[in-house]
Amino acid sequence: MISTVEEVQQRMGHVNMMADTVLLNASPEDLRAILRSMLxxxxxxxxxxxxxSTRARLLYQQPAAGTTPVKCQPFSSETAPQLQSILTRARLLYGTSPLLASVVRSTLGCRWPAEGTVADVLAVVDGDLDQALQSCREELTQGDIVDLTAARKAVGDLVAALESSRLDVDSWDGEFPFERAVYSARDLRL
Structure with missing residues (x-):
């Protein structure tokens, strides 16, 4: 039976001296290789x-400063590091976080040219959305979704954000930037 997030947190702590020694002294490359081999x-x-365990750590930890999108501003050169931080956190959460939906919502009321920096950033976001939905689909197929209700809520929130964004972009005859995500969301059945 799959443990709940709370059960995992209760068991966490000092794993054992040998494991703690490896974790403290191994290089990031070694840790990645060890983890990949174990998985x-x-x-x-x-x-x-x-x-x-990953979700328990990231979902219940306070988000780092600058990981909440500011309306119409994650796309400027001054706030590009903020958007990168948001995308990194969302990737670590395998797209289950409301962060990607909040990035989509941050486009509401904004306008941008069909080509240029903003369009490029939004294309990256679209790719991340598509990948997050694909990861969710794979987890569902493998039976690895721990909380189906939370997954449905996260996907529903993302779909609502995408629909709002499409309506907003249509209102100013812009080019909707999240087409791949919309198609992936339509194909995902939770």
């Missing part, structure tokens, strides 16, 4: 435990 081992429940 590829096909040990029953390991991937689910990894996903649950």
């Amino acid at each position: 590829a081992s096909k040990t029953p429940g390991l991937v689910s435990a990894f996903m649950t």
Whole structure:
């Protein structure tokens, strides 16, 4: 049975001295290789435990400063690092976070040219949205979704944000930037 986020948090703490020593002293490249090898081992429940632990850490930790989009401003050169921080956090949460929906909502009321920096940034966001939905689809297929209700809520929130954005962009005859995400969302059935 898959553990809940709360159960995982209760078990966390000092893992053991050997594991803590490895975690403190291994290079990031070594840690990535070790983690990939463990996850590829096909040990029953390991991937689910990894996903649950990751979400427990990231969802219940205070977001870093600058990870909340500011309306119409994540696209300027001054706030580009803020948008990158938001996208990084959303990627770590495998798209289950409301962060990507908030990025979509931050475009409401904004206008941008069909080509240029803003259009390029929004194309990256569209790719991240598409990838997040694909990851969600894979988790569903593999039975790795821990909280189906939360997943439905997150996807519903994202779909609502995409619909609002499409209506807004249509109102000023702009080019809707999230086409891939819309098609992925339509194909996802939770």
